[in-house]
Amino acid sequence: MRIDFVTLFPEMFEPIMGASILGRAREKGLLAWSCVNPRDFSEDKHRKVDDRPFGGGPGMVMLAEPLAQAIDSVRTKNTRVIFLSPQGEPFDDRKACELAKTDHVVFVCGHYEGVDERIMSLFDEELSIGDYVLTGGELAAMVVADAAARKLPGVLKKEDATESESFASGLLDFPQYTRPRVWRGREVPEILFSGDHEKISAWRQDAARAATRRKRPDLLSRA
Ligand SMILES: C[S@@+](CC[C@H](N)C(=O)[O-])C[C@H]1O[C@@H](n2cnc3c(N)ncnc32)[C@H](O)[C@@H]1O
Structure with missing residues (x-):
């Protein structure tokens, strides 16, 4: 299974995705993952990736274009693009089994007030890890990745019956x-x-x- 995390905070991933069982899954070649930063696709001279919401209100909204380019840079025709969102379908064990059968998943992590709504057309689905609001999609993406990765054949030892x-x-x-x-x-x-x-x-x-x-x-x- 291959995973790309579209994230403004790539430094959050190695401590969790590189440790313990997930770290060994990577060493064994069962799981490959990397991060793509939308900031690398910003055309702004300050590498800006967010702006104020139209209509006013607090906070910042992630710009659609750097996100779209980050997704396009890793997407192939067999990729499933998943947006982590409190408004998504509730994530569960059945979904973890389904994802473990997918060759390539791109997890898109929102931040701030969320993303420009027009980017939704690029997502195959929206997943939520529970009815509460996190500061960003990174932890949610790693929760989903962990639950799916441990379903991959060979990731757990035979005696760790699932x-x-x-x-x-x-x-x-x-x-x-x-x-x-x-x-x-x-x-x-x-x-x-x-x-x-x-x-x-x-x-x-x-x-x-x-x-x-x-x-x-x-x-x-x-x-
Ligand atoms: C502060 S939240 C934005 C919440 C949004 N304004 C709302 O109320 O629906 C920022 C980002 O964190 C992620 N996030 C927050 N809660 C989540 C959850 N329960 N499940 C999955 N992702 C979540 C999403 O990627 C979201 O775009």
């Missing part, structure tokens, strides 16, 4: 425990030491259902 993970089967994940066996007086459920894999698996399914009922009953009604 089928039982929250949302994959419509339920939340089952509770996990590790050493010590007793922590501050709290014990690990006895069944997990039984060595009986069928019983453990049945217990985990029940526990996943119970967790879902308690924390996210809306998921059960959707299943």
Whole structure:
């Protein structure tokens, strides 16, 4: 999978996209990413990329042309261009799976009051990571990139099974425990030491259902 981030703040990406599992995915050649800065396409002598909104009001709006040129510089005929926006379709696990099957994604990160509305025609879709407003699209783009990248074959180790993970089967994940066996007086459920894999698996399914009922009953009604 290849990702291009269209961003005014490319320095935000390496600390997150270059670390841990995503960093290893890049080393293994499973994920390639880079940043394109609309400022490099500004025709203004001060490399300006925003201006005041027509009609008045606070803040600045990102100019359409430097953004359009930044997108065009990386777009091919198989590219999916996604604008991160609080007004977009809510991002979820199903969308992460869908994106993981896409060869090339361009994430466009807005900033300030947002972007000139006329640029919307260049986007294939608009995605939101939740009903709140961030200062910019960079964190949102990395959230979406991380969730999609971990679905790519080979990114997670084989033993990091993803089928039982929250949302994959419509339920939340089952509770996990590790050493010590007793922590501050709290014990690990006895069944997990039984060595009986069928019983453990049945217990985990029940526990996943119970967790879902308690924390996210809306998921059960959707299943
Ligand atoms: C301050 S926001 C602009 C918000 C816009 N004025 C509005 O109220 O809809 C600046 C940029 O942050 C990004 N952003 C903010 N919240 C987001 C969210 N919940 N999901 C995805 N992107 C978001 C978008 O790229 C947006 O253009």
